[in-house]
Amino acid sequence: MQDQEIDLKELWQIIDDNKKTIAKVTAGFLAVAAAYLIVVPPTYQSTSLLRIKQDKGLSSSILSALPTLPTLPTGSDQMIKQEMNTDAEILKSRNVVIPVIKQTEELKDGKYPDYEGYVKGRITTKPYKDTQILEVDVTGRTPEKAQEANSLLVKGFLNRLTELSHAESQATRKFLEQRVVSSKTELAGAEDRLKAYQVAHKIYSTTDQMKGLADQLTELDKVKAQNQLDLETAQAALGSIKGQLSDAGAGIADSPAIQQYKTQLAQLEATKASYTGKYTDEHPKMQEINQQIAQTRQALNDEISKIVAQQAPSSSAVQQKLLSDKFSSEAAIAVAQSKNAAIAALEKKNDAEIAKLPEDQQGYIRVKRDADVAQEIYVMLAKRLEEAKVAEVMVPNEVQVIDEATLPEKPIKPRKLLTLAIAAILGILAGSGYTVAKALMYRKIRSSEDVEQYLQLPVLGSIPDADSLKEPDNQKETGFKALIHSLRGGKK
Numbered sequence: 001m002q003d004q005e006i007d008l009k010e011l012w013q014i015i016d017d018n019k020k021t022i023a024k025v026t027a028g029f030l031a032v033a034a035a036y037l038i039v040v041p042p043t044y045q046s047t048s049l050l051r052i053k054q055d056k057g058l059s060s061s062i063l064s065a066l067p068t069l070p071t072l073p074t075g076s077d078q079m080i081k082q083e084m085n086t087d088a089e090i091l092k093s094r095n096v097v098i099p100v101i102k103q104t105e106e107l108k109d110g111k112y113p114d115y116e117g118y119v120k121g122r123i124t125t126k127p128y129k130d131t132q133i134l135e136v137d138v139t140g141r142t143p144e145k146a147q148e149a150n151s152l153l154v155k156g157f158l159n160r161l162t163e164l165s166h167a168e169s170q171a172t173r174k175f176l177e178q179r180v181v182s183s184k185t186e187l188a189g190a191e192d193r194l195k196a197y198q199v200a201h202k203i204y205s206t207t208d209q210m211k212g213l214a215d216q217l218t219e220l221d222k223v224k225a226q227n228q229l230d231l232e233t234a235q236a237a238l239g240s241i242k243g244q245l246s247d248a249g250a251g252i253a254d255s256p257a258i259q260q261y262k263t264q265l266a267q268l269e270a271t272k273a274s275y276t277g278k279y280t281d282e283h284p285k286m287q288e289i290n291q292q293i294a295q296t297r298q299a300l301n302d303e304i305s306k307i308v309a310q311q312a313p314s315s316s317a318v319q320q321k322l323l324s325d326k327f328s329s330e331a332a333i334a335v336a337q338s339k340n341a342a343i344a345a346l347e348k349k350n351d352a353e354i355a356k357l358p359e360d361q362q363g364y365i366r367v368k369r370d371a372d373v374a375q376e377i378y379v380m381l382a383k384r385l386e387e388a389k390v391a392e393v394m395v396p397n398e399v400q401v402i403d404e405a406t407l408p409e410k411p412i413k414p415r416k417l418l419t420l421a422i423a424a425i426l427g428i429l430a431g432s433g434y435t436v437a438k439a440l441m442y443r444k445i446r447s448s449e450d451v452e453q454y455l456q457l458p459v460l461g462s463i464p465d466a467d468s469l470k471e472p473d474n475q476k477e478t479g480f481k482a483l484i485h486s487l488r489g490g491k492k
Contacts (some may be wrong), residue, residue, distance in 0.1 A: 018435035026427030026435065033423035042411035043139050046146035048154050049403040050134045052087050081127075084134060086321045087161075087399065088125040091136065096156040097123070104140070104149045123153070133402065140368060143408045150405035161399060169392040175236060176385040183381050187374040194371040201360045217279040217350055217365070221373040223276050225380060226344045231336035238329040241322055255307045261300035262331045266338035268293045273342040300331060 015022065090096065097119055101112050124137040138153055140146030197203070272289045279286045304327045308320050354362050448459040 014439045015432050017441075018431075020433055022428060022431030025431030026424060029427030029430065030420060030424040033419050037060075037414055037416055037419060040414050041141055043141065043147040043413045044143045044408040044410075045137055045139045045412045046143075046150040046405045046408055047403070048136045048150050048401065048405045050087075050136060050154065051132050051402050052084050052134050053132060053398050053400070070393050083321075084127050084132075086135060087157075088127075090127060090160060090164075091153065092119050092123055093160070096153065096160050099156055100149055100152045103152055106290040122149070138405070139412070147370040147405045147407045154401060154405065158399060158401075166392055169388055171236070171240065172233070173385065173388040173392050175233075176381055176388055180378070180381045180385050183374065183378040187371075187378045190367070190371040196365045197367045199363060201364065203360065203364045217369045218352065218376070219277050220343065220346055220373045221369065222376050223273060224340075224347075225373060225377045227336050227339045227343065228271075229341070229380065231333060234329050234332035234336065238333065240324065241326045241329060255303065257303045258300065258307060258327060258331075261296060261303055262334045265293065265296045265300060265331065266335045268296060269335045270338045272340035274337045274346065276343075276346060300330070304328060304331075337456040385421060 018263070094115060098115060101115065101118055105113050105118075122139050124135075126135040127133070128135065136150065136154060138146055140149050200454035268289060272286070272293065275283075275286055275289070281287075304324050308323045308327070354365055357365070448462055
């Protein structure tokens, strides 16, 4: 006897002979799939599209407060991606999601669905590559529930952004209100002292020398007041940021490159401050220093984004944004402190020039200077206060709704046709595999061809299957005729 060989023809014959069994197995799989489709409730998905524009925080505005020529790009791809991730995390935060759960979900055993499970299983955010578009997908048991949940989620997200923005604006507004009140009092006192000094010393006009010194002092004091306000604002922002950072985030150190750019920027700003009263904004030296400041500031911002992404990759997008603002605020403070040193040197030089004047003129310049400074500070604070009030009541436009939440027409799961098709394929494969395996494990002689193959003997005759006797005579030979035909070797 030769070794048994299995060919495709034999396998097909096995399958063909067991069609009924395969059909039953397939029917069983389809029945299970149908039961699954009946038992499992459908899931619908609502989609909305948001445009996420790059945000400019308080610290960023401080760093870019001074004029720069020419204007450079304000953000890199990494910064835009970070902003997108930040807003996505805010959208899926507890403050936004939990109210949606309470408004759209029913209590089960006295409890609402778990927050973590809801976010993981029901909410998906997907940024479109190379765009500012963020897709927000929310699922529900009915089309109306999915649409409602998506709409409430987006609405809550926009409200949360407004709250965060207004909180910063509110803190700035309160700070400026306090400074305006005290500045107004200081201005009134300075003006009274100036009038009293003029009356006492009968000085109602100034010489050219006095006027030149007074104008130079006024310009310098204006720069000093502006710089001091920037310093105080950056310090207030840094204090707020540190309060929100975790211990791990607060411990992340900036890189040597950040330190280098901070030092360079501080030196450039100090040099610019030394030009006060010497050059106008149109002077080539002033334009050159502004250009250098702009380039250094951009390099600093890019390095901050890079170091945050490298040192805090596991942190949330919100945490990374706070770290970026922390480094920016620290840079703004370093710049302001360096400018103060340059301003102090100029003040010392001006004081030396004032000392050469008669005593009554020196006194006049001092009280006139105090009045001018008080006036400048008051005007500047009042202007910023109005800006802060407007910012507090304005709705932030960093996020725009491109497409409202859709009302889904068809469920995303279960997919009936696909489920049934998969069940049918699995049933056919399982049934065929079962019958083939069974046939190969239990080898039997089923045909005359098996006798010739396995026994190597000629077939003298065969008894037909009983089912063949039931077929019409014109389609099948009778068992007797078949036997005679076989014995004759196939000759009639």
